Amino acid sequence: MAKHVRFEEIYTSRPRTQWLLTVSLLAAVSLFVVGLCIGVFGIRSEDTFNCGESHTSFLPFTATESPSVSPSTFLPEDVVRDKLFAEFKAENIRKHLLVLTRESHPAGSPANNRVAEYIRSHLSLHLGADNVNESTYDVLLSRPNNSNPNVVKIVSAGGEDHTVLRNKENQQTYEVDTAIFGFSAQAAVESERLFYVNTGSDHDYELLEKQGLLDEINGSVVLLRYGGFRGAQVDKAAEHGAKAVLLYLDPSAVAKYGIDESKVFPNGAWMPDTAMERGVLSIYKGDPLSQSFVSEIESKTKYRTALRNVHFPKIPAVPIGYGDAQKLFNLMDNSTALPSHLWRPSEFMRYSLGGKLLEGRKITVKTTNHNERSVIKNIIGQVHGCQEPDRYVILGNHYDAWTMGGIDPNSGTATLLEIVRVMGVLRTRDSWCPRRTIVFASWDAEEYGLVGSTEWAEEHMQILEERAVAYINIDAAVRGRLSFFALGVPLLSNVIYSAAKLVPDPAGSPDKKLSVHDVWASTTKGAPQVYPLGSGSDYATFVNMLGIPSGRYHREALSDIRGRIGHRTEINPYVCLQRI
Structure with a gap:
């Protein structure tokens, strides 16, 4: 049986400065995966060169010619590898991360435009301005009303209000938007009944039916802990007649070893009781109004469906912290036993099934977020290939974030x-x-449903299907310090294994040098495994829509501390990354 590793052991066993080396090795692995995908790192001396005409016509600009390469400047692969290692500077990654996490920058905001300009300036500096441009699209986003934020409150029988929801985590001095679920229904509802339904799965509702309580959900507010896709959780509650959903992060996932101040942020990497995970409820990939068509800025109605025909959840939903969830549990009727012990996942919470609120209280839920059309922009750069310039290896990550995005996405963006x-x-x-040609892509509006990458893929679908060799995604590149973790199509597995064997791991020592692959193997029960891809980041656009071989990888902790540490919450700036 694998050793149960506590965060406290990990946190104290390695210096905090090691996270810089961790990010650097992710950069090195990324580069070697790209190198193996392009065939070789440099041009072989016996090859002929064709660096004149550029065939990257799918890029939305006229590219300059590739630099001239002569056989006399041929560099063997091992020489290029040594030069790459010598050139990587962890301090540069740290500086990028400080800039990228300076302010909250959700898609569609002025702050996100500043991040986009920072990325574009950097690419232009190092690739040449003529090799960098942006692709812009007009898409539907969901925005909070910061002057009139969402409300969750308890109203006593005498009419006194008690506000439950803390709209911000208040752990830092950063200016952030109030917490919302994108594309939630905008409404105000009231109920005298509040039910806890675990994660709101079909099985959970079946258990309520066995207890004769399923009909009681109709007209109630439902409290759920995260489990599965949040949009499906809200839709399922609506199917059973719920008026609203409150969704919280349970300590079993985000504060596994205790919820006192000594074990949570800022004293550790686990989440405090105020942490709320933002996200979208939409099932769509890309602009909800123009599925399968490009959301062109020039056209206001072309290929767009009416908003009334788009499926968004019909009831309001609000993210809350487990501290606010505990306040609600304390006001709920606990006379009826929970249907299963699985509904009580954390020893640090007191759970109640609920029903009518105690002492004649009522619960009010009001959501004020609104949908609006916004212009988003992808930043695209390229390095021309000299043998097969019309074959593309794409390295990408999104740059928008619900808040500062210290882990998701900016540990990956700084690496890129x-x-x-x-x-x-x-x-x-x-x-x-x-x-082969290498394309660097910084996607916008990923957090709203892979919008930027999907629109770009829809715009250039035919040529990408014909010419793209592979897509490598580096979203949230660092989630811990212990081991490498990879996902990808089987076609890329050997490429990832080979790249991992070439990169030294910071876990090694001068007398015992270890590769990323060595450490990866030591933290698994068998041989390292490249897991199947899901649909949670921009790789889904390329593998699912276009059939392009895709992969992603990151550095992480072991499974018992894998989770939503700082993910999509205000507890996600640069300092949080230092904690893991």
Whole structure:
């Protein structure tokens, strides 16, 4: 049986500065995966070169010619590898991360536009301005009303109000939007009944039916803990007649070893009781109003469906922290036993099934977020290939974030920016040229349903299907310090294994040098495994829509502390990354 590793052991066993090395090795692995996908790191001396005409016509700009490469400047693969390692600078990644997490920057906000300009300036500096441009789209987003935020309150029998919802975590001095679920229904509802339905699965409602309580959900407010896709949880509650949903992060997932101040942020990486996970409730990938068509800015109605025909949840839903959830549990009737012990996942919470609120109280839920059309922009850069310029290896990540995005996405974005710099140095200083064209993509509005990458793929679908070799995603590149974790299609498994064997791991020592693959193998029960892809980041656009071989990987902790540590919450700035 695998050793049960506590966060406290991990946290104290390694210096906090090691996270910089962790990010650096992710950058190195990314580059070597790209290198293996392009065939070779450099042009072989016996090859002929065709660096004149550019065939990257799918990019929305006229690209310049590739730099001239002559056989005399040919660099063997091992030489290029050594140059790459020597050029990587962890301090650059740290500096990028400080800038990228300076302010909350959800898609559609002025702050996100500032992040986009920072990325574009960096790519232009190292790849040349003519090799960088942006793709813009007009899409539907969901925004909070910060002057009139969502409300969850308890009204006593005498009419006194007691506000339950804390709209912000208040752990830092950052300015952030109030917490919402994107595309939630905008409504105000009231009920005298509040039920806890675990994660709101079909099985959970079946258990309520066995207890003769399923009909009581009709007209009630439902309290759920995260489990599965939040949009499906809300839809299922609506099917059973619930008026509203409150969704919280349970300590069993985000505060496993205790909820006192010594064990949660800012004293550790586990979440405090105020942490709320934001996200969208939409089932759509891409702009909800223009499914399968590009959301062109020039056209206001072309290929767009009416908002009334789009499926969004019909009831309001609000994220809350487990501290606020505990307040509600304390006001709920606990005379009826919970249907299963699985409904009581944490020893640090007091759970109640509920029903009518005690002492004649009522619960009010009001949501004020609204839908609006906004312009989003993807930043696209390229390094031309010299043998097969019309074959593309794409390295991408999104840059929008619900808050500051220290882990998701900016640990990956900072990594991507350093990879761009390193490739730019080899390209200009050593006249290096990859075999195939490398495309660097920074996607906008991923948090709203992979919108930026989906619109770009819809715009260039035919040429991407014909010419793209692979897509590598580096979203949330660092989630812990212990081991490498990879997902991908089987076609890329050997590529990822080979790249992991080439990169030294910071867990090694001068007398015992270990590769990423060595440490990866030591933290698994058998041989390292590349797991199947899901649908939670921009790789889904390329593998599911276009059939392009795709992969993603990150550095993480072991399974018992894998979870939503700082994920999509205000507890997610640069300092949080140092904690893990």
